[in-house]
Amino acid sequence: MIKGIDFTGVTVSFYCHDGKGNYLLHKRTNRCRDEHGAWDCGGGGLKFGEKLEDGLTREIQEEYGTKPEEIQFLGFDEVFREHEGKPTHWISFRYKVLLDREKVINGEPEKIDELSWYKIEEFPVPLHSQMESALEKYKSFLK
Amino acid sequence: MKKGIDCVGIFVSGICHDGQGNILYRRRGPGARDEQGKWDPGVGGALEMGETIEQCLLREMKEEIGTTPSSFEFLGHREKFRNLDGVETHWLGFYYKCLIDPLSVVIGDTQESDLTIWAPFSQHQSPMMIGFEDTYTKFKHRF
Secondary structure, three states: OOEOOOEOEEEEEEEEEOOOOEEEEEEEOOOOOOOOOOEEOOEEEOOOOOOHHHHHHHHHHHHHOOOOOEEEEEEEEEEEEEEOOEEEEEEEEEEEEEOOHHHOOOOOOOOEEEEEEEEHHHOOOOEOHHHHHHHHHHHHHOO | OOEOOOEOEEEEEEEEEOOOOEEEEEEEOOOOOOOOOOEEOOEEEEOOOOOOHHHHHHHHHHHHHOOOOOEEEEEEEEEEEEEEOOEEEEEEEEEEEEEOOHHHOOOOOOOOEEEEEEEEOOOOOOOEOOOHHHHHHHHHHHO
């Protein structure tokens, strides 16, 4: 049984910032499942038995090697897409997360080519396709 | 593959009110998925693959009480971890406040719920479902 294809999957996604209006983005490598070369904020699947905020903390630790200093829930989105010809169904919980910039590392070099901090109005292209719509929806919270 | 046991289950729950300060409590019948004999403050069920949360809400209302709300608003989400007869379960619920005309309610399947009562939200029935206190505390100010 495959998450998101055979049953609805749950993901957490995070907009990590430094408290000074800079957001942490990473560039996806060719070894990622999709969206190669796109800039992404970060996220991953919730595990069975795991609380949303625990999943969030685990994913941030895996990707950026540090723990959240502060967590703010933004909202959730229902995401219907297609992957290799099959319909996919995910529910994504979005969070704004404060990180200590000094502690951030590239925790997953096989998936992350590069890490960088950007002001929202200076985000690089191409962005992960999911980020565009989410940014529009949550921009008032991300200032 | 059982929802809530083999994967994170997603459910929708509509707390139905009559506009006069009463909500619809139903007792879970012998054919309910779990917690048979317990009082349930919501009408709903598990989300199906490819279905939006609102579609699920309206489908479940139609199936369980034979009517749909004249208006509804989103209340919030809640994580539900229960141990049911030694089995760990994990559900993620989306809650709605639904305005329903009590005269339009028809209980189609008495196996699913075998008793109904309209009562103030504060007038808890006994026994309530596991975790009801949390639902009540979270959403009572919205009624």
